[in-house]
Amino acid sequence: MNDQFIICNKCLKQISQVNAMMHQLYCERNTQQCETCGQQFDVTEEEEHIQNVHLPNTCKYCHTYIKDFNNHTCAQQPHNCEYCQKQFLFSQLQDHKNKCGQQQYKCKYCEQMIFNKVRIEHTKKCQIAILGHLEFICKYCGESLISNQLLSEHESICQFKPFECPYCYLYFDELDKEDHLYYCGSRTAECAYCKSKLILSQKVEHQLECVRRGLMAKFNLKKKESVNKVELIKQCDEFEEDYEAYMQQVEDQDYENYQDQ
Numbered sequence: 001m002n003d004q005f006i007i008c009n010k011c012l013k014q015i016s017q018v019n020a021m022m023h024q025l026y027c028e029r030n031t032q033q034c035e036t037c038g039q040q041f042d043v044t045e046e047e048e049h050i051q052n053v054h055l056p057n058t059c060k061y062c063h064t065y066i067k068d069f070n071n072h073t074c075a076q077q078p079h080n081c082e083y084c085q086k087q088f089l090f091s092q093l094q095d096h097k098n099k100c101g102q103q104q105y106k107c108k109y110c111e112q113m114i115f116n117k118v119r120i121e122h123t124k125k126c127q128i129a130i131l132g133h134l135e136f137i138c139k140y141c142g143e144s145l146i147s148n149q150l151l152s153e154h155e156s157i158c159q160f161k162p163f164e165c166p167y168c169y170l171y172f173d174e175l176d177k178e179d180h181l182y183y184c185g186s187r188t189a190e191c192a193y194c195k196s197k198l199i200l201s202q203k204v205e206h207q208l209e210c211v212r213r214g215l216m217a218k219f220n221l222k223k224k225e226s227v228n229k230v231e232l233i234k235q236c237d238e239f240e241e242d243y244e245a246y247m248q249q250v251e252d253q254d255y256e257n258y259q260d261q
């Protein structure tokens with residue numbers, strides 16, 4: 001006999017038809033829905049759920065659960081100004097770019113003073129007019145490449161690419177890496193989750209632990225609530241039994257009294 005498979009409508013796992021009844025009975029009792037991400041998971045696998053779903057999907061800048069990072073424009077993440085390459089929070093970027101775009105720089109092809117805001121178009125025009133072809137310049141080391149694709153490949157491994165500090169999230173020259181990490185890592189800051197003071201060199205580990213503890217607390221609260229509900233129903237049932245027994249007694253008493261008369 002061939003095993004037929006069906007999809008459990010509670011946990012969405014594939015289960016064999018033969019075990020369907022048993023599985024669904026188990027699943028009904030032991031699957032819970034996470035309020036934060038909406039996924040269903042086995043109550044015995046809370047740790048795994050946090051590890052596999054939440055830790056990789058927690059935005060390191062704003063500390064919230066993000067289902068799809070492609071659709072997340074984080075207000076807390078520093079962004080580069082495309083003209084001067086300095087970094088700003090998203091909320092300050094537009095203001096800065098408006099000002100920065102009014103600054104002038106000297107074009108290296110035609111040697112004229114050009115406004116930052118037309119830099120990209122101007123550079124292309126100048127390259128065609130003076131070199132006869134486009135040039136793709138690495139923004140870190142200035143090396144010239146012949147296509148956009150080669151440029152992005154180069155930029156991802158360029159040895160002058162700045163490193164992102166895991167504590168303050170700003171970018172620094174590779175040369176300053178050691179010094180900066182030492183300086184930045186020894187500062188203290190407030191944990192975004194538990195508000196306790198922590199040394200920044202422990203921040204990454206500490207905050208992951210805080211995400212984990214926060215979710216566990218939520219799960220435990222939910223468990224306690226459902227236990228309380230069961231407890232309450234039990235108490236109500238007991239009360240009802242007692243009440244019925246009491247009423248029965250009263251009735252019996254009345255009946256006896258009635259007969260005595």
Ligand SMILES: [Zn+2]
Pocket residue numbers: 008009010011012013023024027
């Ligand atoms: Zn199931």
Ligand SMILES: [Zn+2]
Pocket residue numbers: 034035036037038039049053054
């Ligand atoms: Zn979840």
Ligand SMILES: [Zn+2]
Pocket residue numbers: 059060061062063064072073074075076
């Ligand atoms: Zn974010």
Ligand SMILES: [Zn+2]
Pocket residue numbers: 081082083084085086096097100
């Ligand atoms: Zn700028």
Ligand SMILES: [Zn+2]
Pocket residue numbers: 107108109110111112122123126
């Ligand atoms: Zn020019």
Ligand SMILES: [Zn+2]
Pocket residue numbers: 138139140141142143154155158159160
């Ligand atoms: Zn480069």
Ligand SMILES: [Zn+2]
Pocket residue numbers: 165166167168169170180184185
């Ligand atoms: Zn830093």
Ligand SMILES: [Zn+2]
Pocket residue numbers: 191192193194195196206207210
């Ligand atoms: Zn914390």
